[in-house]
Amino acid sequence: MMPRATIVALLGTVGILAAAALAPWLKFVLTVALAKGLAVMGILLLLRAGQVSFGHALYLSIGAYTVAFLRPAVPDLLVLLPLAAAVALGVGLVIGLFVARYRDIFFGMLNLAFSMVFHSLLEKLYAITKGTDGIRVFRPTVAGFALERLPYEWAVLGLALLLALGLGWLAARFLVSPLGQALVAIKTRETRLEFAGVSARRVLLVAYAASAALGGLAGALLACTTLHVTPHLAYWTQSGELVFIAILGGGGSILGPYLGSVVYELVRVYAAAALPDAWQMVLGAVLLGIILFASRGLWGLYEDLVMRGWRRA
Amino acid sequence: MALLLLLAVLDGLAYAAQVFMVAVGLTLIFGVLRVLNVAHGSFFAIGGYVAASLGAAIAAAGFSSALALPALLLASAIVGALLGPLIERLILARIYDKEQVLQLLVTFALFMILEDVQKLIWGVQPIFQDAPVRSLGQVAVGDIVYTVYQLYLLPGVALAVLVGLMWFLRRTLTGRVIVAVTEDREAATALGIDADRVYLFTFTFGVALAALGGALASPTTSLVPGIGVNMIVLSFAVVATAGLGQIEGAALTALLIGLGRSVAVYFAPEFEVVIPYLIMVAVLLVRPHGLFGRPQLRRV
Amino acid sequence: MSEPLLSARGLAIAFGGVRAADGVDLDVAEGEILAIIGPNGAGKTTFINMTTGYLRPQAGRILFGGEDITGLAPRAIVRRGIARSFQIPQLFAEQTVIENVALKVAARRGFWRAFTPLLDHTTASEAMRLLEQVGLAQLATARATELNEGARKLTDVAMAMALEPRLLLMDEPTSGVASAEKFAVMDTLVGALRARRTTAVFVEHDMEVVERYADRVAVWSQGKILVAGPPREVLADPAVLREVIGVETAHAGA
Numbered sequence: 001m002m003p004r005a006t007i008v009a010l011l012g013t014v015g016i017l018a019a020a021a022l023a024p025w026l027k028f029v030l031t032v033a034l035a036k037g038l039a040v041m042g043i044l045l046l047l048r049a050g051q052v053s054f055g056h057a058l059y060l061s062i063g064a065y066t067v068a069f070l071r072p073a074v075p076d077l078l079v080l081l082p083l084a085a086a087v088a089l090g091v092g093l094v095i096g097l098f099v100a101r102y103r104d105i106f107f108g109m110l111n112l113a114f115s116m117v118f119h120s121l122l123e124k125l126y127a128i129t130k131g132t133d134g135i136r137v138f139r140p141t142v143a144g145f146a147l148e149r150l151p152y153e154w155a156v157l158g159l160a161l162l163l164a165l166g167l168g169w170l171a172a173r174f175l176v177s178p179l180g181q182a183l184v185a186i187k188t189r190e191t192r193l194e195f196a197g198v199s200a201r202r203v204l205l206v207a208y209a210a211s212a213a214l215g216g217l218a219g220a221l222l223a224c225t226t227l228h229v230t231p232h233l234a235y236w237t238q239s240g241e242l243v244f245i246a247i248l249g250g251g252g253s254i255l256g257p258y259l260g261s262v263v264y265e266l267v268r269v270y271a272a273a274a275l276p277d278a279w280q281m282v283l284g285a286v287l288l289g290i291i292l293f294a295s296r297g298l299w300g301l302y303e304d305l306v307m308r309g310w311r312r313a
Numbered sequence: 314m315a316l317l318l319l320l321a322v323l324d325g326l327a328y329a330a331q332v333f334m335v336a337v338g339l340t341l342i343f344g345v346l347r348v349l350n351v352a353h354g355s356f357f358a359i360g361g362y363v364a365a366s367l368g369a370a371i372a373a374a375g376f377s378s379a380l381a382l383p384a385l386l387l388a389s390a391i392v393g394a395l396l397g398p399l400i401e402r403l404i405l406a407r408i409y410d411k412e413q414v415l416q417l418l419v420t421f422a423l424f425m426i427l428e429d430v431q432k433l434i435w436g437v438q439p440i441f442q443d444a445p446v447r448s449l450g451q452v453a454v455g456d457i458v459y460t461v462y463q464l465y466l467l468p469g470v471a472l473a474v475l476v477g478l479m480w481f482l483r484r485t486l487t488g489r490v491i492v493a494v495t496e497d498r499e500a501a502t503a504l505g506i507d508a509d510r511v512y513l514f515t516f517t518f519g520v521a522l523a524a525l526g527g528a529l530a531s532p533t534t535s536l537v538p539g540i541g542v543n544m545i546v547l548s549f550a551v552v553a554t555a556g557l558g559q560i561e562g563a564a565l566t567a568l569l570i571g572l573g574r575s576v577a578v579y580f581a582p583e584f585e586v587v588i589p590y591l592i593m594v595a596v597l598l599v600r601p602h603g604l605f606g607r608p609q610l611r612r613v
Numbered sequence: 614m615s616e617p618l619l620s621a622r623g624l625a626i627a628f629g630g631v632r633a634a635d636g637v638d639l640d641v642a643e644g645e646i647l648a649i650i651g652p653n654g655a656g657k658t659t660f661i662n663m664t665t666g667y668l669r670p671q672a673g674r675i676l677f678g679g680e681d682i683t684g685l686a687p688r689a690i691v692r693r694g695i696a697r698s699f700q701i702p703q704l705f706a707e708q709t710v711i712e713n714v715a716l717k718v719a720a721r722r723g724f725w726r727a728f729t730p731l732l733d734h735t736t737a738s739e740a741m742r743l744l745e746q747v748g749l750a751q752l753a754t755a756r757a758t759e760l761n762e763g764a765r766k767l768t769d770v771a772m773a774m775a776l777e778p779r780l781l782l783m784d785e786p787t788s789g790v791a792s793a794e795k796f797a798v799m800d801t802l803v804g805a806l807r808a809r810r811t812t813a814v815f816v817e818h819d820m821e822v823v824e825r826y827a828d829r830v831a832v833w834s835q836g837k838i839l840v841a842g843p844p845r846e847v848l849a850d851p852a853v854l855r856e857v858i859g860v861e862t863a864h865a866g867a
């Protein structure tokens with residue numbers, strides 16, 4: 001199981017690098033996909049506990065705005081990214097202390113409420129955030145080097161890939177650790193966990209904080225890729241997108257988020273342009289379809305195909 | 314200063330009236346179906362759009378503007394009767410026995426769909442149709458000239474909905490069945506209550522209430538994409554602050570949050586959106602089950 | 614004699630009109646294995662619920678190792694060394710049998726590990742040993758939902774033992790276990806308890822099991838303890854025969 005996932009991850013890495021080399025415009029799309037995959041991995045942690053957050057765009061935007069605000073003072077990408085993750089982690093811990101007391105509906109909606117508040121603050125506090133105009137981010141240096149556009153794009157893509165691989169590996173280990181397994185236990189029988197002397201709230205808080213940090217990191221990568229941040233990053237549609245990708249990719253493997261986000265971004269490039277006012281509708285319909293008919297997502301479909309292939313062989 | 318405060322209170326009342334109608338449907342549906350309908354805000358928005366379209370059609374056909382008011386009711390009935398049964402039977406009925414997280418995701422998917430349905434039908438340009446407000450004229454309250462529509466009609470309708478709902482739930486057979494199912498679903502179904510019909514009725518009714526909220530709001534505000542999401546989060550805040558399933562509680566909380574918000578509009582406009590959630594978070598920190606809610610038993 | 618490990622005094626609780634405990638006094642000595650018998654509805658489970666913090670008695674006190682634990686939260690009571698299994702066990706449904714047990718082992722041995730597997734070598738082998746003690750080793754990788762009632766109950770017992778409690782309360786541990794396997798399971802289970810000198814209380818309906826494995830038996834009837842004493846004497850008591858065992862056999866026959 002595990003080695004097979006590693007092989008798929010390495011093949012995916014090669015595929016992404018090859019695609020970016022062959023079709024330069026794909027570099028941007030794939031970087032964005034990898035960044036979102038990181039955030040979706042956070043959503044996946046929460047889904048393990050049976051919880052869904054409709055507000056994780058909050059952490060995307062916190063990460064992105066941290067980069068935008070700090071870029072003048074902190075010029076380097078390799079410093080900006082951890083800083084953004086740390087700020088998101090801090091906010092996640094504080095909000096997590098509150099939302100980890102809740103489950104299901106409350107958990108989902110309280111997260112939505114927090115993100116909507118932040119979105120409106122980003123729009124209204126014009127003096128600080130420049131409102132809907134957003135803030136332009138000047139290309140950061142990478143490890144001290146001021147790179148031209150092309151090498152910079154490669155550097156960000158490479159970094160996103162490394163982060164996806166490294167953090168994906170860590171997350172996969174997390175899922176089989178006592179804490180990760182306790183998340184699954186929260187989903188099925190939370191009180192029994194409590195009665196073994198383990199605080200379910202604290203377990204969920206750990207996952208929540210991790211998901212916030214991942215969201216912040218993803219947002220920072222997005223900011224460094226698009227070089228422009230706007231309040232739209234905090235809007236509910238962004239949160240919905242993360243949830244959508246998580247369900248699309250499937251929760252069975254840590255590769256699900258990346259499979260989901262690459263497919264999603266590739267389709268979006270064409271489809272969202274073709275139907276700008278119906279894009280959410282298409283997503284909603286596909287989401288309904290997956291939940292009602294293929295609840296294990298793309299990764300589940302892939303597994304079924306491989307399994308069938310093996311049996312035939 | 315005093316003038317602004319009075320204005321804030323009047324606005325707050327009118328606003329609370331709209332929020333209440335959405336929140337009460339949300340809480341009623343949750344009580345019976347045990348599904349928190351994330352798409353509920355969309356019904357508010359669609360109610361508003363349908364009302365505006367009806368109003369425009371009435372004006373274009375040259376009918377008397379006195380028809381503008383009943384048209385609001387008609388809009389709510391149309392939305393309820395069309396969308397309620399369609400969504401409940403076709404989609405929600407498939408998920409009653411599924412995990413909570415899947416139920417939430419399904420209504421969220423519905424919400425995504427309905428938000429774009431609005432854009433496809435009514436576009437993204439603001440729509441404003443204030444014939445109903447104009448048809449009732451204005452009154453002076455102290456030094457302020459205020460519309461009769463917002464001063465009397467909106468709060469009046471909300472009050473009528475509240476009183477009518479309490480009467481309906483306590484005095485009619487259908488109402489009592491709904492209360493029974495809300496309080497103890499197993500026992501109620503064991504008594505031979507036809508759960509399917511209760512679900513269908515409650516959902517449709519809740520949709521119509523949200524649409525009524527939207528229809529009534531439409532002459533006082535521009536309809537733009539995004540009003541649905543603002544409303545679902547706000548009415549969730551009301552419902553959570555009051556305690557899930559609390560109807561009178563939702564009315565009081567809507568008032569509290571409506572007033573809080575409109576005071577902010579006049580005195581600290583940047584924080585208009587923040588105030589309702591501050592109230593919610595403050596209440597939930599002290600009372601995790603809301604102002605009027607009771608803790609639910611935990612599974613062992 | 615030294616001070617009892619568990620000591621209940623005047624426990625009372627009523628549900629509506631039903632008195633599930635009506636002035637219960639009971640001592641359990643350190644290292645003792647006590648059986649509780651009595652007809653359905655007598656209040657046996659209620660006693661366990663009060664001792665483990667799931668129900669708060671309306672009157673009376675419970676002392677554990679001399680400390681008053683009456684009305685503490687279940688989590689606090691677990692930390693003091695009391696574990697229980699349930700009459701109707703609720704396992705972690707999405708996980709395997711060994712993962713269920715390992716979660717409890719981890720809960721005792723250090724839960725806050727984020728990047729090493731739950732089933733690392735020590736945890737897995739300890740969980741496996743616990744499963745062997747209840748005769749479930751061959752079901753270790755089965756999903757919790759695939760188990761029959763007997764196996765679910767024994768998994769639950771293994772999960773309670775994983776906490777290495779000073780006092781273990783088991784609510785009908787062998788009901789649902791095929792009678793052919795009962796004695797084998799109880800042999801290893803009680804052997805393990807005695808080897809660790811764990812004090813145990815178990816509710817049981819099978820008088821043969823009671824006679825073989827309990828040091829002492831307490832007879833429950835309508836919220837009260839009818840008699841308590843060595844199994845041989847108690848089970849021969851005509852009043853017990855009439856009140857409880859007659860009911861039990863009639864019940865078992867039904």
Ligand SMILES: Nc1ncnc2c1ncn2[C@@H]1O[C@H](COP(=O)(O)OP(=O)(O)O)[C@@H](O)[C@H]1O
Pocket residue numbers: 628631632633651652653654655656657658659660
């Ligand atoms: N939580 C409760 N609520 C209401 N009645 C209860 C509750 N727990 C137990 N009872 C009642 O108390 C009596 C004793 O129950 P219980 O302790 O489960 O009996 P036993 O385990 O001896 O069969 C029964 O009549 C039962 O219905």
Ligand SMILES: [Mg+2]
Pocket residue numbers: 657658659700784
């Ligand atoms: Mg019992």
